[in-house]
Amino acid sequence: MSLPPIAAHGRGYLAIPGPSVMPEAVLQAMHRPSPNIYAGELIEMMPDLTRDLCRVARTKHNVAIYIGNGHAAWEAALANTIKEGDRVLVPSSGHFANTWADMAAGIGAHADILDFGKQSPFDADRIAEALKADTAHTIKAVLAVHVDTSSSIRNDVAAIRATLDAVGHPALLMADCIASLGCDRFEMDAWGVDVMVAACQKGLMVPAGTAFVFFNDKAAAARQAMPRVSRYWDWAPRANPEGFWQYFNGTAPTHHLYGLRVALDMIHAEGMEAVWARHARLARAIWAACDAWGTAGRLQMNVSDPDVRSCAVTSLRLDTPDGTRLRAWCEENLGLTLGIGLGMGEGRESDAYFRLGHMGHVNGHMVLGMLGGIEAGLNALSIEHGAGALEAAARVIGGSPE
Ligand SMILES: *Cc1c(COP(=O)(O)O)cnc(C)c1O
Numbered sequence: 520m521s522l523p524p525i526a527a528h529g530r531g532y533l534a535i536p537g538p539s540v541m542p543e544a545v546l547q548a549m550h551r552p553s554p555n556i557y558a559g560e561l562i563e564m565m566p567d568l569t570r571d572l573c574r575v576a577r578t579k580h581n582v583a584i585y586i587g588n589g590h591a592a593w594e595a596a597l598a599n600t601i602k603e604g605d606r607v608l609v610p611s612s613g614h615f616a617n618t619w620a621d622m623a624a625g626i627g628a629h630a631d632i633l634d635f636g637k638q639s640p641f642d643a644d645r646i647a648e649a650l651k652a653d654t655a656h657t658i659k660a661v662l663a664v665h666v667d668t669s670s671s672i673r674n675d676v677a678a679i680r681a682t683l684d685a686v687g688h689p690a691l692l693m694a695d696c697i698a699s700l701g702c703d704r705f706e707m708d709a710w711g712v713d714v715m716v717a718a719c720q721k722g723l724m725v726p727a728g729t730a731f732v733f734f735n736d737k738a739a740a741a742r743q744a745m746p747r748v749s750r751y752w753d754w755a756p757r758a759n760p761e762g763f764w765q766y767f768n769g770t771a772p773t774h775h776l777y778g779l780r781v782a783l784d785m786i787h788a789e790g791m792e793a794v795w796a797r798h799a800r801l802a803r804a805i806w807a808a809c810d811a812w813g814t815a816g817r818l819q820m821n822v823s824d825p826d827v828r829s830c831a832v833t834s835l836r837l838d839t840p841d842g843t844r845l846r847a848w849c850e851e852n853l854g855l856t857l858g859i860g861l862g863m864g865e866g867r868e869s870d871a872y873f874r875l876g877h878m879g880h881v882n883g884h885m886v887l888g889m890l891g892g893i894e895a896g897l898n899a900l901s902i903e904h905g906a907g908a909l910e911a912a913a914r915v916i917g918g919s920p921e
Contacts, residue, residue, distance in 0.1 A: 526854040534889050535858035536668045536698060536832035536876035537721040541778075545724055548781040549774040556771055562763045564780060571783040572731065575700060575723070575791065576715055578707035580735040583757035586772045589697040592716035592730035593622045596693055598752035599734070599742045600714065603627030605659040608649055608690065610641040612674060613667030614862025619695060620662065631658070637670045637863060640827040643678045650688040659741075660691040660714075666699035669861040671820075671834040671874070673703055673827055680711030691738055697721060701786060702798045702831035702878045713738040722831060724785070724879040725778040734758070795830070800915065801877050801886045802830035807911035808890045809835065812897070814905030817841075821863070821872070831878040834863070840870040841902050848896040855892040883916045 533540060554561045572582050585591050601607060601623060609620040610633045620630035633649055635641055641663070650658065661683065666673050676694050683692060693714040696705050700715075701722025707715050714734045720727035732754055734742075742748065742755060756765040763771070786794055806825060812818045821834035837845065842860060849855040860872025877886060890912050897904045 524852075526850075526852055529854060531854040531856065532885060532889065533856045534876050534885075535856060536874050536878060538727050539721050539724060539876060539879040540881065540885075541724055541726060542782070542785060542880045544781050544785065545778045549726075549778045551774075551777065553773055556763070556773065561771065561773060561776060564776070565763065565766060568776065568780055568783065571787060572779075573733065575783065575786060576696070576707045576717070576731075576733045577705065577709065577791070578715070578733050578735070580708070580733065581739065581754070581758035583732045583734070583754035584766060584772075585730045585732070585752075585757070586728060586767060586775075587718075587730040588720075588727055589695075589716070589718040589730060590622070592697065592718055592732055593619050593695070594626075595730065595732045595752045595754060596714050596716050596734075597623055597626055597628070599732075599745065599748055599754050600691060600693075600738060601626060601628050601659055602745060605629070606631060606653075606657045607660045607662050608633065608646070608658045609662045610646055610674070610679075611635060611664075611667075612640055612670055612672040613637055613664070614669035615667050615695065615697075616662070616664045617862070619664065623662065628659075630662075638672075638821060638823070640672050641674045641679070643675070643682045646679060647682045647686055650683065650686045650690070653688065656689055658688070658690045660693050662693050662695070664695040665705060666696070666703055666829040666831055668698040668829075668832050668874075669834065669863060671822055671829045671832045673699070673829040676705070676712060677710040684711070691741055698831050698878065699829065701794060703829055704795045707733060708735070713741075719775060719779060719782075722879045723779065724782045725775055729772050729775045729779065797882075798830040798877070801881060801883070802828070802833070804883075804886055804912040804915040805833055805875060805877060805890065807915050808893075808908035809833065811906065811908035811911045812894075812904040816903030816905065818897070818902070818904055831876070832858075833875045833877070834860070835873055835875070836863075836871050837873070837902065838871060839867045841900070842873040843870045844900055845893065845896045845902065846873050848900055849892050852899070853892045853895070855889060857889075857893075887912060887916060
């Protein structure tokens with residue numbers, strides 16, 4: 520018996536780990552004519568905007584804004600601090616660490632990848648060994664992906680600072696918070712991070728198109744010591760502009776700035792602690808459902824230890840090609856788009872993985888709807904799974920009774 524179609528109307532739900540769902544208020548703020556870029560409101564709003572952006576990153580230092588995506592932020596961070604022939608150390612727990620390493624290779628650096636696999640976080644002892652072995656201090660930076668969006672591993676960035684200090688190694692500590700900023704707790708200054716890269720289309724809830732590099736005084740000194748920095752990527756004028764155009768080295772990303780202004784207002788009205796707590800609660804609901812599904816059949820979370828899971832994204836494994844079938848079913852039948860697996864295996868193996876994005880503008884009914892949709896898909900496709908997932912998630916969302 521064929522079922523009547525039910526996906527045609529209502530809101531679609533893009534539950535992929537970036538770009539994320541955009542708030543109406545962000546979209547409305549962007550729906551306007553282009554402003555004057557030489558005088559007026561747009562220029563006047565920049566000091567507060569950069570200050571509020573730094574508050575999300577938990578830094579009192581600098582931010583440079585680029586028209587670009589996360590890859591642009593990666594390149595910008597490297598272009599200001601790493602020259603041809605330098606070495607960088609890249610602990611890896613997934614695809615994004617490997618790609619950042621490749622970007623470093625692209626500018627002529629030697630990237631030493633410390634591979635921790637795709638199910639485990641960084642091991643500070645192995646990072647310490649690699650740093651100790653570098654007695655000549657040829658390693659100029661450690662490139663640490665905070666949340667690797669492919670595996671959904673969350674790494675302990677503060678532990679890398681502790682390791683660098685314990686070993687007495689002067690390398691810069693750089694963190695990729697493209698997935699985690701505004702979702703998982705991150706404290707740039709308190710954790711001793713020198714450079715942090717982010718982009719606007721994940722936890723910051725703005726369409727893709729602006730990228731951010733936060734940097735402290737130690738990183739600024741490394742920039743000053745560079746023989747040259749390509750003009751477009753140079754963060755110095757962007758972070759300390761004498762004229763408005765220097766923020767962006769040309770025309771500003773006008774509408775992104777209006778959208779970002781509203782997104783930052785929303786984040787700070789909620790409060791950083793509350794933003795992190797909301798993501799953690801929603802993530803626990805998702806994990807509770809996944810645990811229940813996993814009591815029978817083959818659906819499993821990629822990361823078994825909840826202490827090292829991201830609250831922004833969950834990577835799941837099913838039998839090949841059931842992950843792909845499930846995604847297709849949810850999209851066609853429900854208007855629910857789940858994320859593809861990324862860099863988790865070769866060929867058919869990669870079809871076994873899929874990802875849930877739960878970053879930014881998400882709440883309880885969205886997460887319960889997503890989980891209900893997955894349950895419907897598992898049933899419809901006769902994919903074996905344990906019972907009680909939705910009850911388990913509802914208990915986390917609802918809290919335990921008094
Ligand atoms: C999304 C993402 C990137 C890449 O960002 P783009 O905007 O797609 O270039 C890099 N690192 C992490 C951790 C990400 O989640």
